[in-house]
Amino acid sequence: MPQKTLLKISNIDTFYGGIQALWDVSLEVKSKEIVALIGANGSGKSTLLDVISGLISPAKGSIEFEGKSITKLNPYQVVGRGISHVPEGRRVFPELSVLDNLILGSYNRTARSRKEQNLTIVYELFPILEERRNQLAKTLSGGEQQMLALGRGLMSNPKLMLLDEMSLGLAPIVINNVYKALRKIRERGITILLVEQNVRRSLDEADRAYIMEAGRVVLSGDVADLRKEKEVKKAYFGV
Amino acid sequence: MASEFLADITTPLIMGILLGGLYALIALGLSLVFGVMKLINVAHGDLVLFSSYFAYAALTMAGIDPILSLVIGIPLLFVMGFAIQKYLLSRAFAISMEAPLIIAFGISLIFQNFQQIVWSPMSRGLTTSYALASFGTGNVRVPFAYLLDFIAALVVMLLLREFLSRTYLGKAINAASQDRRAAQLMGINTGRVYAFAFAISMVTAALAGVFLGLTFPFTPQSGVSFLIIAFGVVIIGGLGSMLGTFIGGMVLGLAQTLGGYFFGAAAQMLCAYSIVIIVLAVRPQGIFGR
Secondary structure, three states: OOOOEEEEEEEEEEEEOOEEEEEEEEEEEEOOOEEEEEEOOOOOHHHHHHHHOOOOOOOEEEEEEOOEEOOOOOHHHHHHHOEEEEOOOOOOOOOOEHHHHHHHHOOOHHHHOOHHHHHHHHHHHOHHHHHOOOOEHHHOOHHHHHHHHHHHHHOOOOOEEEEEOOOOOOOHHHHHHHHHHHHHHHHOOOEEEEEEOOHHHHHHHOOEEEEEEOOEEEEEEEHHHHHHOHHHHHHHHOO | OHHHHHHHHHHHHHHHHHHHHHHHHHHHHHHHHHHHHOOOOOOHHHHHHHHHHHHHHHHHHHOOOHHHHHHHHHHHHHHHHHHHHHHHHHHHHHHOOOHHHHHHHHHHHHHHHHHHHHHOOOOEOOOOHHHHOEEEEOOEEEEHHHHHHHHHHHHHHHHHHHHHHHOHHHHHHHHHHHOHHHHHHOOOOHHHHHHHHHHHHHHHHHHHHHHHHHHOOEOOOHHHHHHHHHHHHHHHHOOOOHHHHHHHHHHHHHHHHHHHHHHOHHHHHHHHHHHHHHHHHHOOOOOOOO
């Protein structure tokens, strides 16, 4: 069954303080997919996510979401279209309560009317957040903060989630929980673009993957095929 | 002896606390803008004075009571604040962190000179019957205007706190002050939120200007002196904390009146600023600062 393209990035160039960070990057995410974006530190993965969510505007190229251009939109407008970016390092609001963090996730107009339903969904996914709803976010553990960041991202009622380095700095057992949550998010029909340094783990979850090096996409394809590629094996699996 | 001392010290104690209310009222807006956009708005004092002169114009030209003139003064300063942030400061923020500070200096000079040209350097005051009244018993007499200052500061501080913690916009202002990038990713239009924060800070300036004028005579240069006092208040209380700013006002007010009581009038401000220096040395983030 051919799925329809949700996100289409074409020939993006981006500069970061005078230095070119992305070179002619193209990428596609189809509806209901999990796509992994992998590569070494500084290869441009997070920059690409920033470009999608409008934090950085590209020098060249275009981004389409559901067939409409979002290339020139501001971050708050991109959120309104249904893209939720969960940033690296979680970036919860430390001095606000867990509940206020979640409520701010549904700041955009479309999501605001669905706040109560979405809150129920988030609490079902992460019961710990309901338990701790009145605590300040800074008092949560790293794993709980990641749950909060994911929950806050879900509150914007997204069709596509951009997840940046979810497992960074977390204990293995916590990482398992985060990935369990990822599967549940997928079951809700939400498409996911995943940036990870934990290559094994992300390839286990993803349908397709793009591999980046020095600001370029060097390889892409179905995960099953990519695993067979010699270079990938050597670079990421040490065989 | 002891009872005499008690009666003597009651006046500076009450005066200090009430005067602290006026200081807090002036400082609340400064503290809010710093907390949200990390901008030290050096024009704050002159914008407070703009409100004093606006009320003066309403009083002398149309006979409108200064407090009643706030019906126009508050929306006027709200719109001015929104416009200053949206059309001047936000562009400066895009350049560097220093640029908005320079813009604020510019705004300060423009307002100071504007007020000088229109009103001359002469001292003015919002003279009303209730501002001149006083209350108390025996030796303890307190000007009624001081009590009004305190009540206004308390009400504004509590309303600001409620607004910041309960409303969607207030929470967004809070969020943007803690992590601007994350706030953007939550769908918050941070440019608009900043404009609202600045506009709200100007509403507090409108109130501060009127109550300042009811309490003290003012000249176009007064903005600078009150800006320095407001600095002291936020340093003591902790920048960005509304309750801290309120308490900071009391501490500075008390330091001033008690300093005057024990060491003479000339030592008033010396005592007040010594407290600021002590706080900076012992607890640089302020009493309520994070």
